[in-house]
Amino acid sequence: MPDEKKVCLSGSGLTKVFGFGRQKTVAVNHVDFNFYEGEVISIVGESGSGKTTLAKMLLGLLKPTEGEVYFQGKKRDISTHKKKKEYWKSIQAIFQDPYSSYNIFRKIDAVLLDCINMRGGRHLPHAKKVEMMAEACGFVNLKFEELTNKYPFELSGGQMQRLMIARIFLLNPKILLADEPTSMIDACSRATILDMLMQLRKEIGMTIVFITHDIGLAYYVSDSVYIMERGKFVESGSADEVILHPKEAYTQRLISDVPKIYEEWDLSTA
Numbered sequence: 001m002p003d004e005k006k007v008c009l010s011g012s013g014l015t016k017v018f019g020f021g022r023q024k025t026v027a028v029n030h031v032d033f034n035f036y037e038g039e040v041i042s043i044v045g046e047s048g049s050g051k052t053t054l055a056k057m058l059l060g061l062l063k064p065t066e067g068e069v070y071f072q073g074k075k076r077d078i079s080t081h082k083k084k085k086e087y088w089k090s091i092q093a094i095f096q097d098p099y100s101s102y103n104i105f106r107k108i109d110a111v112l113l114d115c116i117n118m119r120g121g122r123h124l125p126h127a128k129k130v131e132m133m134a135e136a137c138g139f140v141n142l143k144f145e146e147l148t149n150k151y152p153f154e155l156s157g158g159q160m161q162r163l164m165i166a167r168i169f170l171l172n173p174k175i176l177l178a179d180e181p182t183s184m185i186d187a188c189s190r191a192t193i194l195d196m197l198m199q200l201r202k203e204i205g206m207t208i209v210f211i212t213h214d215i216g217l218a219y220y221v222s223d224s225v226y227i228m229e230r231g232k233f234v235e236s237g238s239a240d241e242v243i244l245h246p247k248e249a250y251t252q253r254l255i256s257d258v259p260k261i262y263e264e265w266d267l268s269t270a
């Protein structure tokens with residue numbers, strides 16, 4: 001078999017129901033998937049289709065109502081705080097609103113130091129830690145010296161997203177979930193952020209799960225695509241298969257909403 005792909009994260013019958021009775025919402029409805037190591041996977045669907053709920057279950061922030069998550073072939077066990085912390089060394093996320101992801105009362109160097117400590121660097125000499133933080137900032141074109149005494153809310157949206165990526169650089173997870181990470185920033189920073197994520201993937205072989213309502217973006221970045229409609233995966237496959245040869249009416253509609261699918265994400269013009 002030509003270079004066999006390894007499954008790093010999978011789900012079986014994964015379901016999340018919110019509320020009861022007439023208030024009941026089936027946000028995620030029995031989804032099955034296999035995400036392969038080193039791939040970029042996109043989950044595409046309209047607002048309210050269940051993408052964020054699924055991401056939160058994958059991260060272990062929401063308990064599935066039904067179904068299982070498998071990590072590297074084994075049933076995921078995050079039943080204790082310790083196991084959860086261990087799991088979070090392997091899977092990390094960046095969210096749509098970077099400001100909501102930080103403790104705004106923690107200075108930026110403290111935010112970055114936390115990442116080093118989390119990866120077992122607590123006892124490294126201070127000079128080494130500074131070097132690592134500066135390298136991470138350099139990777140995303142931020143100047144560490146200018147950030148050390150600042151608070152996250154003193155940065156622009158684009159700088160905040162880059163800081164998120166600097167965190168990921170230090171945390172070095174196996175899997176990165178990126179939930180609409182570019183929807184709050186302008187087109188130019190958006191292209192830069194995407195570029196940085198792709199570079200990070202190349203450098204540390206990370207698996208990236210991209211969550212977006214933008215099928216044009218999905219085509220541009222992904223190996224595999226899952227189309228989500230009202231809590232279900234209605235179509236999946238390689239990006240070419242799903243987006244150039246869509247079978248489902250829902251996928252076709254998402255595509256027709258993006259008239260310039262090839263042009264919009266051409267980085268050469270960015």
Ligand SMILES: Nc1ncnc2c1ncn2[C@@H]1O[C@H](COP(=O)(O)OP(=O)(O)O)[C@@H](O)[C@H]1O
Pocket residue numbers: 018019025026027045046047048049050051052053054
């Ligand atoms: N904490 C919650 N309590 C109740 N309903 C929720 C909660 N979170 C999400 N939902 C509902 O679940 C559905 C899917 O939401 P979400 O996962 O945020 O979709 P998406 O990220 O695709 O926009 C929506 O109908 C939403 O209103």
Ligand SMILES: [Mg+2]
Pocket residue numbers: 051052053179
């Ligand atoms: Mg969402």
